[in-house]
Amino acid sequence: MAARSKSSLVPSARILLVDDNRAGLMARSTVLQELGYATDGAPDARKALEMFRSGTYDLVVTDYKMPETNGVELIVQLRAEKPQTPVVLISGFVDALGLTEKNTGANVVIMKSANEVQHLIRAANRLLKIPRKPMTEERPALRVRTRKAGS
Numbered sequence: 541m542a543a544r545s546k547s548s549l550v551p552s553a554r555i556l557l558v559d560d561n562r563a564g565l566m567a568r569s570t571v572l573q574e575l576g577y578a579t580d581g582a583p584d585a586r587k588a589l590e591m592f593r594s595g596t597y598d599l600v601v602t603d604y605k606m607p608e609t610n611g612v613e614l615i616v617q618l619r620a621e622k623p624q625t626p627v628v629l630i631s632g633f634v635d636a637l638g639l640t641e642k643n644t645g646a647n648v649v650i651m652k653s654a655n656e657v658q659h660l661i662r663a664a665n666r667l668l669k670i671p672r673k674p675m676t677e678e679r680p681a682l683r684v685r686t687r688k689a690g691s
Contacts, residue, residue, distance in 0.1 A: 553668045554595070557581045558588040558602040558614065559630075568601060571657055572664065585609035589617055597625060599667055601660065604631030604639065615645040626667040630656065 555577050559565040562583070569579045580595065582588035584606055592600065600618060604611035611629050618627060629646035631639055639649050648663040650656060 552576070552578060553598040554578045554580065555664065556588060556592060556595070556597040556600045558583075558585065558600065558606070558611070560584055560606045561603065564603065568660065571661065575661065575664075577664065585611075585614040585617070588614060589621075592618060592625075593621060599626050599628065599664060601628040601630065601664075604629055604633060604637075611646075612639075612644045619645055628660065628663050628667070630660070 555572055557565055557568050557572075557579055559568070559581075560583055565581045565583070569581055572579050580591060580597075582591055585602075585608065588600070588602065591597075602611040602614055606614075609617075611631065615627050615629065618625060626647040627645070628648045628650060629639065629644050630650045630652060631637070632652040633639065634649055634651040641647065641649055647667055648659075650659045650663065
């Protein structure tokens with residue numbers, strides 16, 4: 541699955557998504573494409589490593605639990621190839637397994653939850669150094685009307 545977004549909301553960046561769960565892969569891909577990122581998806585670590593070696597990726601987002609090779613083992617292999625490429629690890633087992641940035645080698649570890657999408661967007665923007673709009677542009681100041689005396 542290779543998709544390119546035509547959106548010009550953010551500078552073009554290529555993200556490799558890795559997940560054996562097709563629904564999870566498609567959901568993350570859709571969200572990131574809507575933000576203007578180009579995404580490629582891999583259903584397992586073997587395919588991801590093959591794509592990573594033959595392509596240029598600005599960020600890798602991988603699930604932890606996959607058959608044969610888990611996300612941490614994939615990160616070790618990615619770091620051996622291109623150590624400067626940022627990696628986000630997503631897992632439903634963050635707390636149970638004690639997964640952290642330090643013990644996984646990921647730049648960011650995200651717990652699967654209702655807030656996963658927001659955390660993924662923030663992590664991608666931060667790791668790809670995409671500037672955010674100032675608050676004043678996102679939310680215009682409220683205009684308060686005052687009544688003149690005698691009106």
